[in-house]
Amino acid sequence: MPKIRVTLKTIASKLGISVPTVSRALKDYPDISKETKTAVLKLVDELHYIPNNLALNLRKNKSNIIGVIIPEVVHFFFSSVIKGIMQTAENHGYSVLLTQSQEQLKLEKKHAKLLFSSHVDGLLVCLSDETKSFDHFKIFEEFNIPLVLFDKVLDTDTISHVIINDREGAFQATEHLIHQGCSNILFLKGPKDPLNTIERFNGYKDALEKYNIPLDSSNIKSCPHITRPEAYHLVEKVIKEGQLFDAIFGVSDILSIGALGACQDNGIKVPEKVCIIGFSDSEMCEITRPQLSSVYQPGFEIGEKSTLKLIQEIQHIENDGEQKAEQIILKSSLKIRESSNRILKTFC
Amino acid sequence: MPKIRVTLKTIASKLGISVPTVSRALKDYPDISKETKTAVLKLVDELHYIPNNLALNLRKNKSNIIGVIIPEVVHFFFSSVIKGIMQTAENHGYSVLLTQSQEQLKLEKKHAKLLFSSHVDGLLVCLSDETKSFDHFKIFEEFNIPLVLFDKVLDTDTISHVIINDREGAFQATEHLIHQGCSNILFLKGPKDPLNTIERFNGYKDALEKYNIPLDSSNIKSCPHITRPEAYHLVEKVIKEGQLFDAIFGVSDILSIGALGACQDNGIKVPEKVCIIGFSDSEMCEITRPQLSSVYQPGFEIGEKSTLKLIQEIQHIENDGEQKAEQIILKSSLKIRESSNRILKTFC
DNA sequence: TAATATTACGTAATCGATTACGTAACCGAT
DNA sequence: ATCGGTTACGTAATCGATTACGTAATATTA
Numbered sequence: 001m002p003k004i005r006v007t008l009k010t011i012a013s014k015l016g017i018s019v020p021t022v023s024r025a026l027k028d029y030p031d032i033s034k035e036t037k038t039a040v041l042k043l044v045d046e047l048h049y050i051p052n053n054l055a056l057n058l059r060k061n062k063s064n065i066i067g068v069i070i071p072e073v074v075h076f077f078f079s080s081v082i083k084g085i086m087q088t089a090e091n092h093g094y095s096v097l098l099t100q101s102q103e104q105l106k107l108e109k110k111h112a113k114l115l116f117s118s119h120v121d122g123l124l125v126c127l128s129d130e131t132k133s134f135d136h137f138k139i140f141e142e143f144n145i146p147l148v149l150f151d152k153v154l155d156t157d158t159i160s161h162v163i164i165n166d167r168e169g170a171f172q173a174t175e176h177l178i179h180q181g182c183s184n185i186l187f188l189k190g191p192k193d194p195l196n197t198i199e200r201f202n203g204y205k206d207a208l209e210k211y212n213i214p215l216d217s218s219n220i221k222s223c224p225h226i227t228r229p230e231a232y233h234l235v236e237k238v239i240k241e242g243q244l245f246d247a248i249f250g251v252s253d254i255l256s257i258g259a260l261g262a263c264q265d266n267g268i269k270v271p272e273k274v275c276i277i278g279f280s281d282s283e284m285c286e287i288t289r290p291q292l293s294s295v296y297q298p299g300f301e302i303g304e305k306s307t308l309k310l311i312q313e314i315q316h317i318e319n320d321g322e323q324k325a326e327q328i329i330l331k332s333s334l335k336i337r338e339s340s341n342r343i344l345k346t347f348c
Numbered sequence: 349m350p351k352i353r354v355t356l357k358t359i360a361s362k363l364g365i366s367v368p369t370v371s372r373a374l375k376d377y378p379d380i381s382k383e384t385k386t387a388v389l390k391l392v393d394e395l396h397y398i399p400n401n402l403a404l405n406l407r408k409n410k411s412n413i414i415g416v417i418i419p420e421v422v423h424f425f426f427s428s429v430i431k432g433i434m435q436t437a438e439n440h441g442y443s444v445l446l447t448q449s450q451e452q453l454k455l456e457k458k459h460a461k462l463l464f465s466s467h468v469d470g471l472l473v474c475l476s477d478e479t480k481s482f483d484h485f486k487i488f489e490e491f492n493i494p495l496v497l498f499d500k501v502l503d504t505d506t507i508s509h510v511i512i513n514d515r516e517g518a519f520q521a522t523e524h525l526i527h528q529g530c531s532n533i534l535f536l537k538g539p540k541d542p543l544n545t546i547e548r549f550n551g552y553k554d555a556l557e558k559y560n561i562p563l564d565s566s567n568i569k570s571c572p573h574i575t576r577p578e579a580y581h582l583v584e585k586v587i588k589e590g591q592l593f594d595a596i597f598g599v600s601d602i603l604s605i606g607a608l609g610a611c612q613d614n615g616i617k618v619p620e621k622v623c624i625i626g627f628s629d630s631e632m633c634e635i636t637r638p639q640l641s642s643v644y645q646p647g648f649e650i651g652e653k654s655t656l657k658l659i660q661e662i663q664h665i666e667n668d669g670e671q672k673a674e675q676i677i678l679k680s681s682l683k684i685r686e687s688s689n690r691i692l693k694t695f696c
Numbered sequence: 697t698a699a700t701a702t703t704a705c706g707t708a709a710t711c712g713a714t715t716a717c718g719t720a721a722c723c724g725a726t
Numbered sequence: 727a728t729c730g731g732t733t734a735c736g737t738a739a740t741c742g743a744t745t746a747c748g749t750a751a752t753a754t755t756a
Contacts, residue, residue: 020744032704033704051742054406054466060744086446098445099443283632286576369734379735399713403741404713408714
């Protein structure tokens, strides 16, 4: 036999007063007598009254919920982002309704609609690889529900977004490899479309250009699924075919780790013969032997900054303010470890 | 200038009919004329009417939201669980409100209350390490809101829970090490209280007993924070102090990986001199050299099964059925790789 | 003493949707 | 011509909380 939920009505009828009086007593309105207030507070405490958020949200047209659409949860980078989002949201009194697009536009659309109907106060989205337009987010704009994109975005100057400087990060990584004496650098890229893949490639090109190293298109290799075995087999094939290279830059740690394995299993010493660097600086980088150099991608910070921006926009709108889109670019930075460090003499 | 949300009222007044008529037209009630229905449907389509879930939830006293409290998001195992939860919830028309306890009882309590006031239809919880009682979940029981625990639970036969057979898994791992000829097995344990840590230790003991190997308490080492450096330094210290051992079983992959590093950096060959096995079978196991053997912990499946159980209980309650607690035990299994495999001759 | 001010509430509307119930208009049948 | 039945709606209540407004009862002042 489940208990019936305690509402203001419960308390009102127990005290023989009206519901609004109870409400006002709880909110300490000046026109409620002290006796009534203490009586209400006492009952509230005894009966463990907990306000019904659904009713509050309906009334106030505000849910204190932030909707999040992310492509994939099981991923070091994204889980860091989620943590950043949740921590920041919680600190500001917001809850997080989390959904997963699984890199599918169809699901992204579905979740956008669901989150809209759930009256989220704002939306944080990392676009799926399939997404090519913002059409399905138009309703949020129309109804003045703030939307902030992060990490994977499309070109826009009307929607705020938080990204990291992929181009700069990739540039630094490539330059670092060049400083190690490498000039024949394999570039392992991911799916072709996302802006950050493209930017990383641009950074790679920038560095080659700066040092007058011609771009060799046979050095550009594609791993569209971004899996370790994919990179492993690809690099192994390159080795077996006798293609020469002295460094590998993968757009994702997992690719570089696959590449590292292929080198090791084929007798190529890292970093002596080949320097390797990854992207993201995930946990795994410290686990490989040699440890993997990588471009640090501040996942937690992206989550944090996007959420802060979103909350700021929410509050701005509540105060009827006009809002202009802002682009926030976070810095990536190099984490140099053994896999690309020839100066720090290593082991094995 | 934000648009005003389209509600049933908008449509009703545009057509000069009443709100309930619009509602019934949309739900295809038989006592609404075809003309009215088509007119309503046409407007609904034109104005992009989207129902207000808040209002629906309030009316139906059902939110279609599942609350989740998890200790930590950035963790291979937990992110797999979350994925299992989200996928299953979505398939059954539920959304997921995710919160993080950060292993703090205080936050767990806070989130429980918040989720209750948000009228979640059910609650999935992985208890924090600090949690010693279910007191803060009593309200859910009282109001007949289903609660399902997973992974880290306390002893209970009134609350359904989904766990893996830690004892069996640890037994198999230890037995496997013994089969490799090891008899002096370091056991790296985590925080002392959680049931699964205890169970893993029991599995370890069971195996030793079966093979008549005396339990040497100096082989039991504690890594309460479960970090890689912790395990690294601990094992390094053991080596430097000259304590002998021929295998290491860590209750978490990250501990075993730390241990592996310590062995390698101190000239101890794995698996020739020391066999190592971990627990969870996270991504990282395939990345180390030698690759790390581990006890596979079905994260996705735990999420999936807990959610299914929860939804089943929710639906059961909606049909006024009585519900009895169920314990679901998932099987863990051995993933044997190079770090504990002396038969499959490895490298370097 | 009568007019006014203050105190401490209650009434009614509201948020958006649903649903039990009531009813006007029209039908055919007696 | 009146009755009963059907059709196609509208009215009112409801979910739980908030808030503008109204109003008795008492207190204060002219």
